[in-house]
Amino acid sequence: DQECIRDLRLTDPQDDKKRIEDTKGGLLKDSYRWILYNSSFRRWRGGQQGRLVWIKGDPGKGKTMLLCGIVNELKTSIATTDLLSYFFCQATDSRINNATSVLRGLLYLLVKQQPSLVSHIRKKYDHAGKTLFEDANAWVALSEIFTNILQDPSLHNTYLVVDALDECITDLPKLLDFIVKKSSISRRAKWIVSSRNWPDIEERLERAGHKVTLCLELNTESISTAVSKFIKHKVLQLAHEKKYDRNTQNAVFHHLSSNANNTFLWAALVCQNLEKIPRRNTLAKLGAFPSGLDSLYERMMQQIRNLDDADDIYLCQTTLALITIVYQPITLKELTSLIQPLKSMEVNLESLIEIISLCGSFLTIQEGTIYFVHQSAKDFLFTKAFNEIFPSGKEQVHYVIFSRSLQAMSRTLQRDMYSLGSLGYPAKQVTQPDPDPLAVSRYSCIYWVDHLCAWNPSSSVEYKVDLQGGGAVDSFLRQQYLYWLEALSLCQSMSKGVASMANLEVFIQGRTDASGLDELVRDARRFIMSHKWAIENSPLQAYTSALLFSPTRSLIRDLFKREEPDWITIKPAMEEKWSPCLSTLEGHSGSGHSDSVSSVAFSHDSAWVASASYDRTVKIWDTRRGECLSTRKGHSNLVNSVAFSHDSAWVASASYDRTVKIWDTRSGECLSTLKGHSDSVSSVAFSHDSARVASASDDRTVKIWDARSGECLSTLGVGKVLYRISFGVSGSYLHTDIGTIDISVLPDPVALQTTLEPCSPQYQGLALSADGVWITHNSQNLVWLPSEYRPSCSAVSRDTISIGVGSGRVWICKVNRNRS
DSSP states (O other): HHHHHHOOOSSSSHHHHHHHHHHTTTOOOHHHHHHHHOOOOOOHHHSSSSSSEEEEEOTTTSHHHHHHHHHHHHHSSSSTEEEEEEEEOOOTTTTBHHHHHHHHHHHHHHHHGGGHHHHHHHHHHHHHGGGTTTTTTTTHHHHHHHHHTOOTTTOOOOEEEEEEGGOOOOOOOOHHHHHHHHHHTTTEEEEEEOOOOOOOHHHHHHTSSSEEEOOOOOOOHHHHHHHHHHHHHHHHHHHHHHTTOOOHHHHHHHHHHHHHHTOOHOOOOOOOOTTTOOGGGGGHHHTTTTTSSHHHHHHHHHHHHHHSSSSHHHHHHHOOOOHHHOOOOBHHHHHHHHHHGGGTTOOOHHHHHHHHTSSSSSEEEEEEEEEEEEHHHHHHHTTSSSHHOTTTHHHHHHHHHHHHHHHHHHHOOTTTOOOSSTTTTOGGOOOOSSTTTTTTTHHHHHHHHHHHHSGGGOOOOOGGGGGGSSSHHHHHHHHHHHHHHHHHHHHTOOOHHHHHHHHHHHTTTTOOGGGHHHHHHHHHHHHHHHHHHHHHHGGGGTTHHHHHHHHHTTTHHHHHHGSSSSOOOOOOOSSSSOOOOOETTOOOTOSOSSEEEEEEEETTTTSSSEETTTEEEEEETTTTTTTEEEEOOSSSSSSEEEOOOTTSSSSEEEEETTTEEEETTTTTEEEEEEEOOOOOOOEEOOOOTSSSEEEEEETEEEEEEEETTOOEEEEEOOOOSSOOOOOOOOOEEESSSSSSOTTTTTTTOOOOBOOSSSSOOOSEEEETTSSSSSEETEEEEEEEEEEEOOOOEEETTTTEEEEEEEEEEEEEEEEOOTOO
């Protein structure tokens, strides 16, 4: 159980809450006490008015500290057996700015308080391991687990708090829909959420039947009193620290009270600036602090412009630009590696802290990590100060981060950075040494490709050499690639590495300025896809298993042959080149199908593959990464057939349970179940306009359905069991095993024309022979398939073929048609 809980933990919301309170100067009870006496909130507490309360307000109105206060009050007032779980979203931190992370954080605190609930997680975790919480299927799995917990009769009374929904950058609609639905399924659970006044959030939360909406702008008197008490508290602190006389203290209090406009953040930022002003200059400078957040932020920018040293101005503007576009908060040491003039401060962080303090209170430092003082500060820089901090465009800053990242990794990455020694040392047992060799390059290891792809080389001709043979990327892959894979494992980011190499391959495809690099990147991507599991679980397997079991002519294997173990005298006999099989979609630790695969289908853009299995599930796979994106459960018997709609928005599945199900491709929700067949359904297909679905059944009928409503439009008695069915492009015909069915005059009862002797098909492009023994091209035999690779089902998309076999595996083969 402890290992499961440890893997579930992405962050401890208790630590996040403390960090937020410390960043904002501590939690003042008088600033949130009013909510405890608010009539709507009290009715919600008493269960008289819904199970969901939404607190909304403009930036700086104190929503986050208000929820911190509510959490504190609930801790002391609810029964000792009651559960309290909370999560604080933060847009600038990719760890905690997505819907999946919210569920992980809430679940983590729930199981810590009621350990018996971990059994719901263990049911999936015991098969999947840590990947349950991290892969592309994590949202589906965690939402199902969360639902089961909310429906568990043993669940104690529960309070669930989610702050800053507007800072949930990824999958916010999913999270909102989840909260709305789940707030009504359990009488034991109550929800508190907060956000800015965003119409799209309001639109989705309005679907909750019974909820309390508490708008801070409509509670002016309460907020005004709270802000006044907050200002009084902060001024008393200032007066004590700065030794203000009575006149100065009163003047500061009056100016703050007159200009705060009921905004906590404005008052806090002004006090923070006053701390830096000598006491003798306080009254003279006080009037320079304008009313309103944007005006205050503009003054902070003016302070930077007025710095005496031009180098300091440059460092402040460069630092703000970099912190604005990084994908998660970075540490002080990481910052020194990304801005050239700061490199010398790596061993003297006090000087770097001085630079941060010159950035006009936009930034704050907590435990060595740099954060924005508030999301509105980042919003201001991205909108009102964009041209000033990004004079050459943000793409240029992405390039600088990418370039400096390669340099930082080249300096710090080497074999066995953590001195593990043992080649099979488990990644789960690795502890971070002090000092950490990856301290300056951890962010770079995870995000260098993201910054490269966000750069626009076409606008930076002088830097194009970085993408050419012998350039920066080429040199890094040739000299540091295996060390980078080891570092990814140590950072627990192998999945991110796989995605990065896939993105890099797409980024350089067809680029004339990347000549000579494409072949190396392709080989490097095949290398990480083939050996991800081994390196992820034992970092030093990058130098043993990964090298030994790569093709003899693999570029990466050849470049790092010096790292191969010299104690293996007879090495495995490997093929010269990578197999045509791009990936085998079986995953590990149970993420693949547990029984035979019966059907596979490509989405129209070939980005996804859907597979149906006798294990009663439908899985959606990412064809580039080879990852299972989601698993659809709902059929009560074997699943025979699967098909994408032409726009890829829906997936249809046909089953032995006599039904067809229509699924939402992205959310995984079952939209409708089509019932009507009297025997198992063998095949299913969408029309090209995605408006209709056809299904063939062992009851010897074909049914045409309205895809959106689920209504059966017509039933055709074909007198034979059909196993394959598809619409013609015009939608007027169905192509089947026995011929072509005219459906242009449906729904008239007798509208069936079947050609007596269907002509032998002449396949164009890539295909399978009728007996499944050959892959063909333009009806010419191309590749003979060994028995274990012959299909039980298949799908073809352009130059790629997907084959499901009886062992439960799915494999993909891609053909270069120009060469074939």
